[in-house]
Amino acid sequence: MNDRTLAGRTILMSGGSRGIGLAIAERAARDGANIALLAKTDQPHPRLEGTIHTAAEAIEAAGGRALAIVGDVREEESVLQAVATTVETFGGIDIVVNNASAIDLSPTRELAMKKYDLMQNINCRGSFLLAKASIPHLEASPWAHVLTLSPPIDLQPKWAGGHLGYTIAKYGMSLVTIGLAEELKGAGIAANSLWPRTTIATAAVANLLGGEATMRMSRTPEIVADAAHVILTSDPRQCTGNFFIDEDVLRDAGVSDFSRYGGPDEDLRVDLFLD
Template identity: 60%
Template sequence: MTTLSGTTIIMSGGSRGIGLAIAVRAARDGANVALIAKTDQPDPRLAGTIHTAAAAIEAAGGHALPIVGDVRDDELLAAAVEKTAAQFGGIDVVVNNASVLNLSPTAQLEPKRYDLMQDINVRGTFMLTRAAIPHLLASPDPKVLTLSPPINLDPRWFAGHPAYTMAKYGMTLAALGFAHELGQKGVSSTCLWPATLVATDAIGNLPGGDQMVKVSRKPEIVADAAYEVLTTDGQGLNGQTLIDEDLLRARGVADFAAYSMTGKDEGLAPDIFL
């Protein structure tokens, strides 16, 4: 594909940040985007709701279907998939974007916080994709895009926050599983991860978040890389764990200054797991 016009995407999360940037980029082509997210009402700690996200998608030229709900709810996922397919005539793309960030060491991590990360990051990725399989198999060029990192077994990623590392690597393992299992049936499954920190509420709300945002890139860099993945024909990127900057450079992008929060492509903080 060279355009996402007429493509139907179902995404977990997407009220803000990277997910919203991906949705708006797709909407500029005229894509249909269904969002499954919990933020129904404004939260002082978070920018935007699922409804403001839907408005941004429509304003960009796409068609939005906001679905208020939790990816931990299997019945809701099944209903969301069927509602999306009924409204737009099918589903072509699943974007596994919803994720919980908690960098607590083991002794300080409450069991409910551990469960939340596993349930949203890993189980949510698996179950949303699972629910969409019948519609993906009916698509002429189905894609699954998961926002998760390459598997890096350097001990430093386990020493500080093993639970978060397990949750993000679990998403990647699920995506690689889809690549090998569903790839035989024509579905292309790819992981995408940023080269640097990205200015999102998840980063900004951490201790020292203001400073971290200053050395971050904008979510649009991940959105542009996601667009490259979703417009790559067939299974050319199936089973790959890609870094946004590397992919964009391979596709001819040379100037990254516009993606920086400061307008300068220097002094940026690398993202974790790299």
């Protein structure tokens, strides 16, 4: 595994109250990182475990410093305030993690425009906005990364044909990676995407993608967190413009046994956008 550390670095993450985002935050916290979370979950939800406040407690318990910012990544003023508060609290921003994402796999004729707009505004617009607002502070960091949880762009018709609204939203996030990597390479700011090989045992899977049956065929969020750690501790001038798959990242880092993340492999469900 990569032996570099995130100690003392500051991460600004959208979402992160639970699931993959929280796992990434807790892994960074074990190094002694500062993590600011921008999320809406101020109060408990009957179908979603955890809030931004319980996530902050978990980060602190893991050894990091946490800043819970109740806000909405869809709103420019909210994002600008989150950036300013993070800088005021921790002195800068080294890493942006575009984690917040909405999902609705309905086919086109059944997808309400309210849900379509929600996905575009959180996934695509939110990722663009959070990164954009953070650029002046990332430019001041020698370890500047923008990591977006989005898939490699695969133009096989089956993906758009199966759930067009969601595909547009996720591929919009992926275009943020492609564009920022090119635009910001001269500033030494890395932009990469990370996507899991398999479905991950999160609330989205439990509630929207098949329930307990799919949960049993999913890996734990820690596999994505460990892969994110490898990426975020890499040299941003050497590691940018990539669409990483969690297993591949860890395998390249020397990991050969994935059983701790759930398995066995033959029972696992491959994630969306991957063959």
